[in-house]
Amino acid sequence: MVIGECSTSTAPRFFPMSRLRKDAAGILVRRLSLPRRSWASSKVQSFRTLAVRASNPLPAAVASEASAKVIDGKYVSKLIRDEVAAEVSRMKEAIGVVPGLAVVLVGERKDSATYVRNKKKACESVGINSFEVHLPEDSKEEEVVKFISGFNDDPSVHGILVQLPLPSHMNEQSILNAVSIEKDVDGFHPLNIGRLAMRGREPLFVPCTPKGCIELLHRYGISIKGKRAVVIGRSNIVGMPAALLLQREDATISIVHSRTQNAEEITREADIIIAAVGQPNMVRGSWIKPGAVIIDVGINPVEDSKSSRGYKLVGDVCYEEACKVASAITPVPGGVGPMTIAMLLSNTLTSAKRVHNFQ
Amino acid sequence: MVIGECSTSTAPRFFPMSRLRKDAAGILVRRLSLPRRSWASSKVQSFRTLAVRASNPLPAAVASEASAKVIDGKYVSKLIRDEVAAEVSRMKEAIGVVPGLAVVLVGERKDSATYVRNKKKACESVGINSFEVHLPEDSKEEEVVKFISGFNDDPSVHGILVQLPLPSHMNEQSILNAVSIEKDVDGFHPLNIGRLAMRGREPLFVPCTPKGCIELLHRYGISIKGKRAVVIGRSNIVGMPAALLLQREDATISIVHSRTQNAEEITREADIIIAAVGQPNMVRGSWIKPGAVIIDVGINPVEDSKSSRGYKLVGDVCYEEACKVASAITPVPGGVGPMTIAMLLSNTLTSAKRVHNFQ
Known part of the structure; x- marks a missing residue:
């Protein structure tokens, strides 16, 4: 059933997110070290670095010639942890x-x-x-x-x-x-x-994984307003709140799920794709509009005889194919995964600040 | 600004639902009598009558040659009121x-x-x-x-x-x-x-107007599962909950709003359109896929020199044009409007039954 390589996959099958094993914070990733990639911060022309939030320009690795920029969740989550650490320290000193x-x-x-x-x-x-x-x-x-x-x-x-x-x-x-x-x-x-669903209302906390997805778009300066966004998967912990968050930021959202009859066609309309379905390599290159931005939440173990563990982790998106079509993409692992725990820390800090009215 | 006839409209402008004047239950309609239409219940082949709910076949009027069937909210709301009345009476007698x-x-x-x-x-x-x-x-x-x-x-x-x-x-x-x-x-x-948004959870009450929209689809036997549904408007009282309801019924939803850049193109993909934006005649014939089903929530007063009141009420959808393309459509008035108050009565009955554990 498990599909190891995009090229060897049969027609993709669509399974609900609930098949994935995940923890309460929606953490799906094991902590694996990323393969070394060439840092190419000078090539990040299309991604306005949010200098307010991060004084260092964000890295974007280029996987191969004329391919998508890599949205580096490992790096961004490190930035966020550093920011949280600084705030925790400031709060401790102040109050x-x-x-x-x-x-x-x-x-x-x-x-x-x-x-x-x-x-x-x-x-x-x-x-x-x-x-x-x-x-x-x-x-x-x-x-x-x-x-x-x-x-x-x-x-x-x-x-x-x-x-x-x-x-x-x-x-x-x-x-x-x-x-x-x-x-x-x-x-x-x-x-x-x-x-989260209602205009004019503010949630006390936003679920960590979808918050991490949107944070990655923000940190890489990817505009959401007015864009067509397709969320694949409608789970309570990722897909549904991710769609609500995108809508809050004025995207035009469509939600693709296990009952959707033409998932490929709908996904191809998207400027932004958030895939959170738990099906290895389901989203193929042909599903992607040239220039789309892809946030891949899936973390799926697939057989890999070359690995000493006997398996490797792949996303819901066929990375090799997507790289050739998309303008930016999160890797698996090292994309959304590390963001979840960073958002959990950030939510805990927010909660403490709120209780103590600390700005 | 107000557009009286579809044919005289300029390029449609898109305004948020909040421009509409509405009451707490989202009731937008004045009680006007429907023009006499020919009852053509024998022509309702494509709409399976839900005999469980209504023993009488539902009426579907045909507006003109080869045109959409009319989804009669006035008639359905009467059926629902009768059902509520029967249940109220049964409850009173029993407990x-x-x-x-x-x-x-x-x-x-x-x-x-x-x-x-x-x-x-x-x-x-x-x-x-x-x-x-x-x-x-x-x-x-x-x-x-x-x-x-x-x-x-x-x-x-x-x-x-x-x-x-x-x-x-x-x-x-x-x-x-x-x-x-x-x-x-x-x-x-x-x-x-x-x-309402979460899978596996049940709301105590569903907002009346969107509930009325879905009830019309149910009563006319219009299948929702797996269909593409476009909701135009994202208000807290209609658009957003309508989208959540459609998703609960396994439609693939897209939400079009004031920031959407290609509303016409997206709407044309829909098998089911729920229009709730408060812009007279915004959805033109060219926006509609042949055979689509249209639920028009808008109730907009537009100038009408022929009327003694000086105005008439029109929907968000250009009815004359839509009739020639859609397979079924709610009229304005007499479509969604009367359903809202029927759903309010139904919700009140549900509440009383729940408190007294009355089946």
């Missing part, structure tokens, strides 16, 4: 407050443990306090809720994250609903999603 | 409970007073109790909120509606937020909108 993120982990899943460890490390690296509760697999729902309530009441905690998936005997929705909206740094609370 | 709708009116606007009167009449006609508070223009925000709180606590009230617009010295958002989510029959609370 003596350190932002805190609490993670609730239930059960013994190794992948979940790894995600939680990575979040803890990321918090440490920027000076955010991290709190962790690890409960056994057979815990009762009420016990989990009790700990969440404790974090809700704890003024040193500014963000609460429940590591998903929860054990099957638990009601995910009622546990997530226990998280106070003021500390919902994942941004998945329906009240936050409703505010 | 002695009568649903109640409270309307809060502030100030002396004549149009608002008319809307409130119409809602009251509609309630009476189906056996729903109606409650009304009429406060003077110079009331304080706290006084309005006090009455809302009273209705929140009153078990005989199952729906609360604040008539908009409120006087300019009041904060609309904070007053609307005072309405308990369990009684938000308008469905405008961000928590309801968030649930």
Whole structure:
């Protein structure tokens, strides 16, 4: 079923995002080092660097002759972490407050443990306090809720994250609903999603992965207003909020999903494509309008006999083909993946600033 | 500025829905009698009548030779009112409970007073109790909120509606937020909108006008799943929730708005068009794919020297041109307009049933 190379793929099949294994913050990426690429910041003519946000020009690697510029999420996420670290430090000095993120982990899943460890490390690296509760697999729902309530009441905690998936005997929705909206740094609370959808309303938090997608467009100076944007996938954690965010920025959005009959044709109309469907190499070169910008959220393991691990990670977009058509593209890994955790840190900082009215 | 006839229109200009004057339930229509049309129920071959819901076949008038079938909102809304009346009566007999709708009116606007009167009449006609508070223009925000709180606590009230617009010295958002989510029959609370947007979540109420649009499609047996749907307009009360509803029914949606650069081209891709922008005759025949189904939410007054009132009401779609291209279309008036109030009654009944766990 898994498609390793674009060239060997059969007709692409369309699967919902839910097939992907992901954690509560929508983090889909393993931390792999990017292949060395030539830094070509001088070639970034078409991407206005947002000097206000980043004093260094952003790097754009060129994958091959006449090919798309690479949107470097690893680099941008590093910039954001540095910015968060500076703000955390400034806040601590000014008012003596350190932002805190609490993670609730239930059960013994190794992948979940790894995600939680990575979040803890990321918090440490920027000076955010991290709190962790690890409960056994057979815990009762009420016990989990009790700990969440404790974090809700704890003024040193500014963000609460429940590591998903929860054990099957638990009601995910009622546990997530226990998280106070003021500390919902994942941004998945329906009240936050409703505010995101409504003009004139402001969500307290925006879900991390779609926020990371839009942040990449912003940091690379890619204009969104009036552009046609196609979001592939309509999951609650990526596709749907990504579409709402693009609409807030005045894009004309279309949402392609598993029931869409002419996904290729619709995608080809897009100036901006956000692919978040969890299907390796589904978006082929022929799906892409020349000059389009591609944000690839998918992180799919595919067989790779050349790798010592036996697999490699590819996106939802056939990178080799897309590079020849698009004007800019995020790589997999090293594109959207590292942005999710950076946005989580940023949301935690925002929460602490809001509570303490710190500008 | 106002365009009376499609044929005399200049290049269409695009204005946001907010230019329309509308009330809290998004009711844009005056109650005008429909011109007599020939009932041609035998010609409804392409529209499977939902016999489960309506025992009578639905009427479809044919406006002229080889033209679109008319989706008769006046008739469907009558069916729904009859269904609501039957359920209200059954509930009263079974458990002695009568649903109640409270309307809060502030100030002396004549149009608002008319809307409130119409809602009251509609309630009476189906056996729903109606409650009304009429406060003077110079009331304080706290006084309005006090009455809302009273209705929140009153078990005989199952729906609360604040008539908009409120006087300019009041904060609309904070007053609307005072309405308990369990009684938000308008469905405008961000928590309801968030649930509407999210897969696997259910809103307590769906906003009346977009719900009425989808209900018309259902009642006429028009399939939505897998269809391309274009929503023109992205207002909080119609366009945005209409798009979310269509997506819940597995349509592939695109949202066209004031910043869209090629609205005509995108609209022409649609199998289903919902126009809710408040611009008379904006959607011309050339915008419509042959065979498309059109739901026209706009109710725009345009000059009409032939009318004794000096004006007539037209939709956002040029009806004469659209009739020749579309397979089905809602007229203006008599299309979506009467559906809004029918959905308000239906939401109030739903609320009462939910509170009393009455199936």
